[in-house]
Amino acid sequence: MKKTETKSTVLLQHHLKTLKLPTMLAEHEKVAARCATDNMDHLAFLLQLCELELIDRERRAADRRLKSACFPNHKTLDAFDFKAQPSLNKVLITELMRGEYIDKRENILLVGNSGTGKTHVATALGIAACGHGRRVRFFQVTELITQLMEAREERVLMRLRKQLSKLDLLILDELGYVPASKVGSELLFDVISTAYERNSLIVTTNLPFENWTEVLSSERLTGATLDRLTHRCHILEASGESYRLRDAKRRKRPVRSSQSETKTK
Numbered sequence: 001m002k003k004t005e006t007k008s009t010v011l012l013q014h015h016l017k018t019l020k021l022p023t024m025l026a027e028h029e030k031v032a033a034r035c036a037t038d039n040m041d042h043l044a045f046l047l048q049l050c051e052l053e054l055i056d057r058e059r060r061a062a063d064r065r066l067k068s069a070c071f072p073n074h075k076t077l078d079a080f081d082f083k084a085q086p087s088l089n090k091v092l093i094t095e096l097m098r099g100e101y102i103d104k105r106e107n108i109l110l111v112g113n114s115g116t117g118k119t120h121v122a123t124a125l126g127i128a129a130c131g132h133g134r135r136v137r138f139f140q141v142t143e144l145i146t147q148l149m150e151a152r153e154e155r156v157l158m159r160l161r162k163q164l165s166k167l168d169l170l171i172l173d174e175l176g177y178v179p180a181s182k183v184g185s186e187l188l189f190d191v192i193s194t195a196y197e198r199n200s201l202i203v204t205t206n207l208p209f210e211n212w213t214e215v216l217s218s219e220r221l222t223g224a225t226l227d228r229l230t231h232r233c234h235i236l237e238a239s240g241e242s243y244r245l246r247d248a249k250r251r252k253r254p255v256r257s258s259q260s261e262t263k264t265k
């Protein structure tokens with residue numbers, strides 16, 4: 001009897017491994033013991049195991065989505081102080097967090113000076129989208145252009161484009177910090193036009209629209225890019241002083257006064 005039990009346990013473990021059910025593999029003995037104590041029937045036992053596997057599978061998928069999105073940091077809306085940035089439309093951002101804009105293939109444009117929370121909000125929206133099961137990828141524009149140029153040189157541009165077109169949401173951070181070359185702008189434009197038909201884009205920029213020609217190297221390309229980006233688009237403007245600067249000033253103030261008292265003499 002003991003022998004059969006051991007044999008069936010080993011076989012069960014093998015089958016669960018082959019069927020790729022790691023949570024069932026790890027938990028079945030514990031759940032079986034608990035169900036026996038609670039006098040639960042076989043179906044209830046199986047249901048509990050399946051639920052555990054499903055919950056864990058969804059958690060693993062969410063982790064994978066977050067990892068492959070390559071966010072620069074984990075910023076959420078809970079940590080965003082709207083009082084410090086009253087120019088940003090809190091109602092609209094809270095609504096966008098629900099992610100319906102992705103179903104409608106709408107874009108989001110975050111415009112404002114450096115340090116006003118654009119990357120923070122874009123990241124929070126991206127993390128929320130991952131949580132809704134969307135495929136997201138975050139790029140700094142310069143990083144994407146470099147990858148596109150390298151892919152072109154290595155003749156793997158098609159592959160990269162295909163990967164990008166499979167995303168639900170593409171986040172392009174910091175358009176406008178560094179001017180792109182003619183080839184770079186064209187490659188970027190190509191990504192934006194493809195995304196325009198298939199997926200949503202979030203673009204953050206410090207540049208007012210009239211200055212986009214400076215970074216996209218040609219007026220024709222700038223016009224065409226803006227045309228695509230701003231069609232079906234939510235524009236969020238963050239004005240005012242840099243949060244970093246304000247935060248640094250605020251943190252310095254008390255230190256300075258106490259230091260000056262001790263240091264002066």
Ligand code: ADP
Pocket residue numbers: 075079080081082084085112113114115116117118119120121204243244
């Ligand atoms: P931008 O992309 O506009 O240059 P960031 O989003 O990188 O600005 O913001 C700079 C830093 O300040 C980040 O660490 C960000 O989390 C923080 N920050 C900016 N605005 C806020 C805010 N309103 N509430 C909380 N943190 C903020």
Ligand code: MG
Pocket residue numbers: 115118119120173174204
């Ligand atoms: Mg930024």
